[in-house]
Amino acid sequence: MYCVKNITEDLYWIGGSDRRLALFENIYPIPNGVSYNAYVLMDEKTVLLDTVDSSISELFFENLAHVLGERNLDYLVIDHMEPDHCAAISGVVFRYPDVKLVCNTKTAAMLKQFYSFDVDSRILLVKEMDTLNTGKHTLTFVMAPMVHWPETMVTFDSVTGALFSADAFGTFGALSGNLYADEMNFEKDWLDDARRYLTNIVGKYGPQVQALLKKASALDIRMICPLHGPVWRENLGWFIDKYKAWSSYTPEDSAVMIAYGSIYGNTENAVNVLASRLADAGVKNIAMYDVSVTDSSYILSEAFRCSHLVFASSTYNGGIFTPMETLLLELKAHNLQNRTVAVIENGTWAPAAGRQMKEIISSMKNMTILSEELTIRSALKEEQLPQMEALVKAIAGSM
Numbered sequence: 149m150y151c152v153k154n155i156t157e158d159l160y161w162i163g164g165s166d167r168r169l170a171l172f173e174n175i176y177p178i179p180n181g182v183s184y185n186a187y188v189l190m191d192e193k194t195v196l197l198d199t200v201d202s203s204i205s206e207l208f209f210e211n212l213a214h215v216l217g218e219r220n221l222d223y224l225v226i227d228h229m230e231p232d233h234c235a236a237i238s239g240v241v242f243r244y245p246d247v248k249l250v251c252n253t254k255t256a257a258m259l260k261q262f263y264s265f266d267v268d269s270r271i272l273l274v275k276e277m278d279t280l281n282t283g284k285h286t287l288t289f290v291m292a293p294m295v296h297w298p299e300t301m302v303t304f305d306s307v308t309g310a311l312f313s314a315d316a317f318g319t320f321g322a323l324s325g326n327l328y329a330d331e332m333n334f335e336k337d338w339l340d341d342a343r344r345y346l347t348n349i350v351g352k353y354g355p356q357v358q359a360l361l362k363k364a365s366a367l368d369i370r371m372i373c374p375l376h377g378p379v380w381r382e383n384l385g386w387f388i389d390k391y392k393a394w395s396s397y398t399p400e401d402s403a404v405m406i407a408y409g410s411i412y413g414n415t416e417n418a419v420n421v422l423a424s425r426l427a428d429a430g431v432k433n434i435a436m437y438d439v440s441v442t443d444s445s446y447i448l449s450e451a452f453r454c455s456h457l458v459f460a461s462s463t464y465n466g467g468i469f470t471p472m473e474t475l476l477l478e479l480k481a482h483n484l485q486n487r488t489v490a491v492i493e494n495g496t497w498a499p500a501a502g503r504q505m506k507e508i509i510s511s512m513k514n515m516t517i518l519s520e521e522l523t524i525r526s527a528l529k530e531e532q533l534p535q536m537e538a539l540v541k542a543i544a545g546s547m
């Protein structure tokens with residue numbers, strides 16, 4: 149049966165959630181599931197804003213038919229062509245062949261790449277700040293290239309103040325009846341997933357997110373309707389501030405995150421000693437991750453959150469322990485910047501991980517690598533405790 153939500157007098161949410169998918173984009177674990185949002189505006193003209201992933205398309209079409217009732221579909225606004233949102237477009241065209249596809253030139257080209265139906269006869273091309281009057285509502289189109297594909301745009305309804313924000317302001321996590329962020333304990337139950345979503349998926353494109361935030365600041369936004377996760381109608385500034393921090397690579401918290409790669413546990417022992425002494429020095433809320441155990445998307449998200457990062461790795465065949473190397477390359481690929489970093493290496497006959505970790509970290513922008521470092525030969529020894537204390541002092545002292 150259909151499952152829709154009435155947002156304002158004539159605006160409806162017609163999305164759905166998937167709790168079965170293990171890996172979003174076939175790479176990110178989503179133990180809390182994910183929602184795919186689409187919206188319908190029942191004005192003098194009827195407007196569908198984006199579609200959904202194929203996994204929930206049956207429900208989506210039932211929802212769409214229910215909201216439209218006897219009416220035809222006049223417009224489909226395509227804000228984003230990624231298949232988790234565009235998968236149902238051909239089904240929409242098949243069911244409502246007179247529909248006009250409202251999109252920009254880049255989207256039109258992608259439509260032809262993904263689909264074989266007659267695109268040209270249905271296209272209504274829009275560019276930056278073009279408007280579409282649908283009766284009571286006027287939609288304004290704002291280009292948001294690389295947030296997170298080149299064709300991405302967002303759509304603003306000046307009557308309700310609703311920003312249909314495409315992937316921006318989205319989050320992992322299935323919806324459980326409540327559609328609005330103010331109906332949930334977002335900070336406790338959703339913020340980590342929202343950070344992991346943004347930093348992993350769009351983290352590389354911080355300047356482009358900043359450009360969108362600048363454009364958005366000129367609009368009287370009263371509601372944010374993203375393509376994933378809850379709708380925002382209260383406390384928008386709080387969430388926008390999170391986006392400002394993440395997209396400018398500004399640490400959210402003055403906090404230490406320790407990521408370690410250890411084959412037999414000796415490097416792990418060393419970071420446990422470090423963490424314990426950091427706590428003695430007054431450092432609170434220390435986060436620690438084993439790079440072999442925790443998926444790198446979680447650690448990357450934590451690296452965006454924390455001001456201070458410690459990387460500790462065994463040497464592995466003359467290099468960095470592979471999962472640690474993968475993590476560091478991921479952090480670099482996502483443009484992480486502006487962090488204070490400490491490095492610990494371990495090696496039984498020729499320690500080399502430290503130098504190689506520092507090579508990667510120093511190729512990232514504005515990373516301060518502490519000169520206090522530690523080389524362990526197989527296992528941490530008591531005579532190295534002064535060195536450890538110096539490292540603790542350097543980390544705690546720079547917070």
Ligand SMILES: Cc1cc2nc3c(=O)[nH]c(=O)nc-3n(C[C@H](O)[C@H](O)[C@H](O)COP(=O)(O)O)c2cc1C
Nearest residue numbers: 410411412413414415463465466495496497498499
């Ligand atoms: C397959 C393998 C390759 C290794 N390669 C090196 C190496 O190239 N240089 C070195 O100094 N130690 C090497 N080690 C030793 C590790 O660095 C060793 O596990 C570490 O010193 C002890 O720390 P851990 O208990 O945290 O793994 C290697 C160990 C393994 C299992």
